[in-house]
Amino acid sequence: MRIAVVADGDGGGWLAELGEGAPTTPVAPVRRVGDLVAAVRAAEQAGSEPPRWVWADTEDLYPDLVRAGVRVARCHDAALTEALLLGYEARHSEPHSLGAAWARLHDLPVPDDPARPLGEGTAAQPALFEADRSTLPPGTDRLAALVEVHADQRRRIADLPEPGRMALLAAVESAGALAAVEMSHDGLPWRPDVHDQVLTEILGPRPRAGERPPVLADLAARIGEVVGHEVNPDSPAQVLKAMAWVGHPVESTRSWVLEAVDHPLVPLLLRYKELARLHSANGWAWLETWVRELPGEDGEPRLGRFQPDYVVGGVVSGRWATRGGGALQIPKSVRRAVRADPGWVLVRADAGQLEPRVLAAVSGDDALAAAAAEEDLYARLAVHVGDDRERAKIGMLAAMYGQTSGDAAPLLATMRRLYPRALEHVDAAARTGEGGGIVRSWLGRTSPAPVDWAATAAATDGDRRRRAHGRFTRNFVVQATAAEWALVLLAALRQELPKTPEGGGIVFFVHDEVVLHVPAQLAEETVRAIERAQTRTREILFGDTPVRFPLAVSVTECYADR
DNA sequence: AGGGTTTGCCAC
DNA sequence: AAACGTGGCAAACCCT
Structure with missing residues (x-):
């Protein structure tokens, strides 16, 4: 059973039971409920099988339900499904909210998707389903619009060459949306005291705001001593100058570039970069911003x-x-x-x-599938290739990512000989992409078309971008199926x-x-x-x-x- | 001062 | 060893 649901912004809402056949139309009168949480909880527990909730957008309705202690088994997220269907039709850039889908059905101006600012998720305070992000015109019967868009989406899925695959994709995308809200609500257990201890061990005691932690300050000072004047190691421009000043000019300050240089400055810089990254990306400021402390007992570790x-x-x-x-x-x-x-x-x-297992499955390559029947695919590959495991792995990754440089070329030739169908699968995707075409995952998620090459004046640049898009579509058929x-x-x-x-x-x-x-x-x-x-x-x-x-x-x- | 871009590194 | 796909993010940098 499917039940379409919209909220009234005041804790209640409207429900419409839908038939399972296509087109799906309401089989019972619309039901007005004053307590949507209670109604959803009751429907979820009634009957032999929980319903599939049909709603405009999981992020609009589900966080409030989860906060109220209700979990649902299944849903149809109209916005996510619309995005999948638009993508299949090579219309990635078009808005996919319920309002946009409904406007297209009625030849009305299509509204932009609502922006979803940071912190709108489950960590925000209870909202009683107040937000109507459907982008439907004011005064529209939102439940009727939802029912209509849902029926249209089911028709469009049924009309595809492989409707079962897109139906599965829409279902698991929607299930993913449920899982995402639940995960965000529960959160990853994080011990602030342990995090602080890790930071203090590595960086020294927590500095005042805006100051460098002791270990970083010491490293910066030693860098200044070696160079002979003060250097801000956070500034790539200053580090470039400093390297030139000590007689070792480099093209960039990337760590692997610096690693190749034999000079006492280098280990100091590398150490600084590593620790500065920890401090800025996952330091005390991050801990305070992103980890919510649970109320706890005195003397117990803070959770x-x-x-x-x-x-x-x-x-x-x-x-x-x-x-x-x-x-x-x-x-x-x-x-x-x-x-x-x-x-x-x-x-x-x-x-x-x-990813290599996915490639084996989607390409139907017997030899790769045989390797992928093993616990350690790369070890089996190494036996086939007659090389060590690490190089076999590099060859496989090169095939999936489109790497051509380094020692990938001879490895790729070997791969092409041993796993012809697997390689042809990714090579074909790359050719399609280079030609400006679109490719699809196993279930039908579709790659976006390349951004207007014609606008690119220089032929060489166009060529570079064409190849880059070929690498993207090459990888897409594998990565998108792995995501599925x-x-x-x-x-x-x-x-x-x-x-x-x-x-x-x-x-x-x-x-x-x-x-x-x-x-x-x-x-x-x-x-x-x-x-x-x-x-x-x-x-x-x-x-x-x-x-x-x-x-x-x-x-x-x-x-x-x- | 504030916004957009670049650089570099983290993850899978 | 370093150019090979998808991203997020912070600090520096550059411009208005």
Whole structure:
């Protein structure tokens, strides 16, 4: 059963039960409810199977439900689905909100998508569903508009050459939106005291605002001594001058460029850059901005939560982006601060070598699939290639990224001979991209067309951009399908996981790994659920492929432990 | 002073 | 060893 829902901005809303057939029309009179939370909770628990909620935008409705303690099993996110369908039609740049979709159906002026500023996610205070971001014209029957757009989207999906794939993509994209709100609400367990301890060990005691930590100040002073005058190591321009001044001019101050230079200044600069990065990106200021402390008992360790806003579909390839806090790039050095609450554990599931496995599955290359049936794909590749594992890996990555320089060329020739269908799959995608065409993932997510090359005057520059776009489409067919694998896994996990208390469940997701926070006594059951989800993911996406997608599952107290 | 761009590094 | 895909972010830099 599907239920379309809109909020009234005052805690209530309207519901319309929809038929499952296409076109989907209401099968019962519209129901007005005064307490939307209660109505959703009741519908979720009634009947043998929970409904699929049809709504304009998960980010508008679901955070309030989650805050109120309600979780739903399934939804159809009209905005995300519209974006997928527009993309399929090579119309990426068109607005995808409910209002925009409805306006197109009625040949009316299409409104821009609403901007979604930082901090609008679940960390914000309760809003009682007040925001109407649907961009529908004032006075429009919003429920009728939603029902109409949903029916249109289902028709457009049904009319595709492979409707099942796009239907699955829309479903897992929507499930991802649910998971994103839930994760953002729960947050990644983060110990402020441990983070502070890590910073103090590495940088010295916390300085006053605007000052360098002691270790950085000392390094800057020693750099100044070696050069003979004061240098701001944070300024690439000053570092370039300083290197020239000491007789070692360099083209840039990138660390691998500096590493090649033999001069006492270099280790000081490299050390400074490394520590300055930690201080500016994940230092005390970051901790205060992004980690919310939970109320706690005196004498107990302070517990915190890192609650980034996830942007589902925020990357063209279907990977998620995040807003604020740099959640997808938590450096290894501060992962010690990610610790389970007392009595709880972190269960981490990490997909190994996902992209080459995806390539094996989508290309149907028997030899690569045979390698991908193994736990360590690269080790098997090395046997095929007759080289060491590291070089086999470089060759594979070169094929998927379009690398041509370095020692990739001979490796690529070997790959092309051993895995002809796999290489042809990415080579064809690259040719399409170079020709200005679009490519699609396994489920139909579509690459955006290149930005107007004709506007580029110089032929050489145009050529460079054409090749760059070829590398993009080459990678897209793999990366976008890997993102789909991860979305299906998330959706399967939501179905398989045991019920956990508040603060438990999936708490972090980054491209090909998930972190769960569960009471220790649920650890075993959680691991079994992950294994079921993993198997289902492969079957749902690729049927009976020989390719395996191993998940390394570990149960730890700390994210830094493996 | 404030906005946009560049540089460089972090993650997968 | 360093040019090979997707991003976010902070500080310096450059312009108005």
